[in-house]
Amino acid sequence: MDQDPLVSVIIPAYNVENEVNxxxxxxxxxxxxxxxxxVVNDGSTDQTGKIIRESLRxxxxxxxxxxxxxxxxxxxxxxxxxxHGDFVTFIDSDDYVDNDYVSYLVGMIMKFDVxxxxxxxRILFGDSKCTEMQFDGKPEVWSSHRWLKGxxxxxxxxxxxxxxxxxxxxxxxxxxxxxxxxxxxxxxxxDVLESGCIAVGNESKYTYKIRMNSISRSSxxxxxxxxxxxxxxxxxDTLKVFPDLKPEVKLRKSWAYTSVLNAILTSNKQSEYNQLxxxxxxxxIKSRPVILSNKNIDRRLKLVxxxxxxxxxxxxxxxxxxxxxxTANISRG
Numbered sequence: 449m450d451q452d453p454l455v456s457v458i459i460p461a462y463n464v465e466n467e468v469n470x471x472x473x474x475x476x477x478x479x480x481x482x483x484x485x486x487v488v489n490d491g492s493t494d495q496t497g498k499i500i501r502e503s504l505r506x507x508x509x510x511x512x513x514x515x516x517x518x519x520x521x522x523x524x525x526x527x528x529x530x531x532h533g534d535f536v537t538f539i540d541s542d543d544y545v546d547n548d549y550v551s552y553l554v555g556m557i558m559k560f561d562v563x564x565x566x567x568x569x570r571i572l573f574g575d576s577k578c579t580e581m582q583f584d585g586k587p588e589v590w591s592s593h594r595w596l597k598g599x600x601x602x603x604x605x606x607x608x609x610x611x612x613x614x615x616x617x618x619x620x621x622x623x624x625x626x627x628x629x630x631x632x633x634x635x636x637x638x639d640v641l642e643s644g645c646i647a648v649g650n651e652s653k654y655t656y657k658i659r660m661n662s663i664s665r666s667s668x669x670x671x672x673x674x675x676x677x678x679x680x681x682x683x684x685d686t687l688k689v690f691p692d693l694k695p696e697v698k699l700r701k702s703w704a705y706t707s708v709l710n711a712i713l714t715s716n717k718q719s720e721y722n723q724l725x726x727x728x729x730x731x732x733i734k735s736r737p738v739i740l741s742n743k744n745i746d747r748r749l750k751l752v753x754x755x756x757x758x759x760x761x762x763x764x765x766x767x768x769x770x771x772x773x774x775t776a777n778i779s780r781g
Contacts, residue, residue, distance in 0.1 A: 453533070460524055484509045
């Protein structure tokens, strides 16, 4: 690639009047020059649209798309349809990025001649406590097999659509599923399988923000089952190509089952979903051998299967203790 490619930065925004300014400032101040900024205002009912217009008033090569509320997938897809870049990156409007975020990703694209590149991220709880996800090493190319193995075992790499850069044709071929939750789980693995490889950077350039009210109490509805549907689809597609990843598939499924189980139990809806709770518990316990093996680096999942094997009551005690500790840790900052 002889010159810097045009990068489209797509930012879906919905009712984020308290966060969107910081996000836009971080994008406007990128060191990378050859880019366009596309903000999709997804039917916001607060001051989000006004703030976006004020922030981008004097910013060249930026555009605001006002659309009826259609959800995150729809907003991202609209951004892809309207963008002009050779490459695309997605940034959620309540997150923000380092000023060399785009240049870091493009640097890997150009150095390794790949269609996808990713960076690491940091997790910001509230406005204070921060967990850093970067690791020692240097950027390198991972085969789709190695990347999927890491994703399935939740080791080093992740499925988030943000924190990555894609050749635009991939986003056009694999749009996000409108009307679904966990849209990244439905989509990102397809991009990597199609490309055959991905450049993985070790440095954190993206800050993912978790608000207090999103962690103090999980909610559950039937749409929460999208996580299991997406995980099972990814698992089936992966095993068609890489049947040796069956142990890692079991780990990823167990994590999805655990997430949905926790959402039910912490929403006090167990009585409505007794059969589902029982099915999830049984499915997790079935994978006990691989969960307790050295293929699983997640100690929390090991604790989950041990507690569930003892019964639902011990597990609920463990879950309640974890919730109290999480709240206390975040309150201390």
